[in-house]
Amino acid sequence: MNEIEYLKDTLRKLTGFDAEHYKERPFKRRVRVRMRARKVESFKEYAELLMRDREEIRKLLDTLTINVSRFFRNKETFDFIEKHIFPLFPDGLRIWSAGCATGEEPYSLAILLMENRKEKNSKILASDIDENALKKAQEGIYPLLSFTETPDYIKNTYFMEIEDGKWEIKESVKELVEFHCFDLAKIPGDFRDFDIIMCRNVLIYLSREFQENLIREFHRRLKDGGFLILGKVEMLVGDTRDLFYALEPKERVYRKL
Ligand SMILES: C[S@@+](CC[C@H](N)C(=O)[O-])C[C@H]1O[C@@H](n2cnc3c(N)ncnc32)[C@H](O)[C@@H]1O
Known part of the structure; x- marks a missing residue:
């Protein structure tokens, strides 16, 4: 060795x-x-x-497991979800944020659901391998740096400033997200039947072989016609390209075939 x-x-x-x-x-x-x-x-x-x-x-x-994130990271992607995906689900959605780090991504989705009055019958699951990051996510207190892509009115509506430069997310947003700790190599059986799986800025760290296996796994765990959303610098690899239709390639939004 x-x-x-x-x-x-x-x-x-x-x-x-x-x-x-x-x-x-x-x-x-x-x-x-x-x-x-x-x-x-x-x-x-x-x-x-x-x-x-x-x-x-x-x-x-x-x-x-560097876990930098921001609320509404690549805001255009959230705009696309709001405009083109949410309307397809009048009865609410089941979403998984895979590799959620300190929670900014699933909380952004929760806020987007609330803004569109879709939170009642929706559920967001969020997972990461990093226990410390998940602890921070559950605390829900963020520095101003996390808000560089967040409109002010969103920050002022869904967060409270608890001390200089530190903002706490409101309980009504927190309640919509359920956090889980596991390795994406060992996804629990009940993580399935999703309308959207968002896995952004995670694949870049993984070997190509593991990326392929993981994307195949995401495909299995989406409902028919469900959406997979990757990070801006990521894309489908190898044969997994045949499993999805690239609905909005620029925003890395793929639809299950
Ligand atoms: C850069 S962050 C991405 C956060 C968020 N998705 C975003 O785009 O802002 C990458 C996260 O992936 C997690 N991660 C990396 N490998 C993982 C694995 N094998 N299983 C679960 N999570 C993993 C890391 O712990 C880290 O929190």
Whole structure:
């Protein structure tokens, strides 16, 4: 076993986190960030450090699963959903935000539902592998930086400023989102029958093979005619292109065939 495999194996044993699904180069680059911070020279030495330092495990996982997000990230995508997808569902929707990080994406969807009076019969499930990110999502307190793409009236309607520059999301929005912690390699059986699956800025970190498997899995878990929405720099890969119709390629909106 070479040094990097040894490190991946150690990480898997210590945390259950399976680095095999990650692209090799970004994985190494992020690990090296932590190695520099701890002044460690080799992957093997770093694996040994992980075995005796729980705090370092947490920091490495944070570095590997960078979870930056913003409310209404790529606002045009939300505009498209509101204008072209919501009207197709007069009775409400079942939505999954996969890789939701600190909650901005599912909460934006919840706000969009409320703005369109569709919240009553709708449900949003949100998931991430990162427990800390999900804790922040459930706290629902955000810095101003999270609102760079959010119209002011939305911020003022659905959030309360609790201290200088910190905004708390209102309970009525929180109630619409149910958070779950799991690896997208092991999706629970009851995550199915969705009208929309939004998985943005997650695939970019994953190996091509895992991307393909995951997209196939999303296809299975959408209702007929359901929508898959990817991030602006992501797209369908390999044979999965045959599973969807590109409804709005610019916004990465695909419809299940
Ligand atoms: C950059 S954030 C994207 C947040 C949000 N979707 C957005 O576009 O603003 C990527 C998230 O994907 C999560 N993630 C990465 N790999 C994952 C996996 N295998 N299973 C579940 N979540 C994963 C990370 O923990 C991180 O929170």
